[in-house]
Amino acid sequence: MLQTELPTGHEQRELPVPPLLTRDQALFLDVDGCLIELAPTPTEVVVPPWLAGLLTDLGEALDQAVAVISGRSLDVVDSLLAPWHAAGAGVHGAELRLPGSHRIDAAPRGAARIVERLRRQFIDVPGVLIEDKGAAVAIHFARCPEREAECEAALADAMRAVPGMRMQAGRLVREALPATADKGSALRTLMEHPPFAGRVPVFAGDDRTDEAAFAEAEKQRGFGVKVGAGSTAALYRLGTPNQVLLWLQASLASMRGENDE
Numbered sequence: 001m002l003q004t005e006l007p008t009g010h011e012q013r014e015l016p017v018p019p020l021l022t023r024d025q026a027l028f029l030d031v032d033g034c035l036i037e038l039a040p041t042p043t044e045v046v047v048p049p050w051l052a053g054l055l056t057d058l059g060e061a062l063d064q065a066v067a068v069i070s071g072r073s074l075d076v077v078d079s080l081l082a083p084w085h086a087a088g089a090g091v092h093g094a095e096l097r098l099p100g101s102h103r104i105d106a107a108p109r110g111a112a113r114i115v116e117r118l119r120r121q122f123i124d125v126p127g128v129l130i131e132d133k134g135a136a137v138a139i140h141f142a143r144c145p146e147r148e149a150e151c152e153a154a155l156a157d158a159m160r161a162v163p164g165m166r167m168q169a170g171r172l173v174r175e176a177l178p179a180t181a182d183k184g185s186a187l188r189t190l191m192e193h194p195p196f197a198g199r200v201p202v203f204a205g206d207d208r209t210d211e212a213a214f215a216e217a218e219k220q221r222g223f224g225v226k227v228g229a230g231s232t233a234a235l236y237r238l239g240t241p242n243q244v245l246l247w248l249q250a251s252l253a254s255m256r257g258e259n260d261e
């Protein structure tokens, strides 16, 4: 079933900016639209050259309790954020890399048949992009938003042949992913392992797909930071990825100050 609805009871409202991070927390970060600005296609994003250094420094301040929880595959996240390499979840939780490991545990490549079929169907359609993520497939229509309904219907049709998948709506994209994968479960799993276990989780993200992780962080006495406009279950809001980076830099300075005392 397509999951587009936000949790009830969380109307769009003014939210405060988040407090600076503290050393007892675990930091979980979404990538597109949170750490980096959105671009017309997934390959056109621009990553600030100093971002890997900032993540490394935050890892040092938080005893390595820093991870990404992304809709992208972890291989792609690794290449975007290199040389930074850490624990995390990819493909909305269908991939997981535990702390201290280089191994990525991934759900089976169930989406291959859907990828093939959509690529055949949209081969001559300019602007529609099919992204193969192994365990999941995304159909992007950022360059042709008028094709949203067509893309959604085609994906729904292709998914009929592959049991165990669900459709998820993102920013100018629809995705088919394993029904069991979601960012909230990914955060919960990572929180069961050191160095995350016993810390207070903080998750920042910009999209509807991030709501499950906000809810899980708050269930564990932490908080979510919604990036950009829109209804949310998060307790705090920042306007843009640039503001996220400023918040992270200010948090790092503050934690280092605590260290000097």
Ligand SMILES: O=P(O)(O)OC[C@H]1O[C@H](O[C@H]2O[C@H](CO)[C@@H](O)[C@H](O)[C@H]2O)[C@H](O)[C@@H](O)[C@@H]1O
Residues within 6 Å of the ligand: 030, 031, 032, 033, 034, 037, 038, 039, 040, 041, 042, 043, 045, 069, 070, 071, 072, 073, 131, 133, 138, 140, 142, 170, 171, 172, 173, 175, 207, 209
């Ligand atoms: O959970 P995230 O790390 O934010 O990943 C969500 C999706 O990000 C990518 O798509 C989005 O960003 C693209 C680049 O800015 C943009 O062109 C596209 O319209 C957005 O939907 C990625 O391609 C997807 O696989 C992720 O699920």
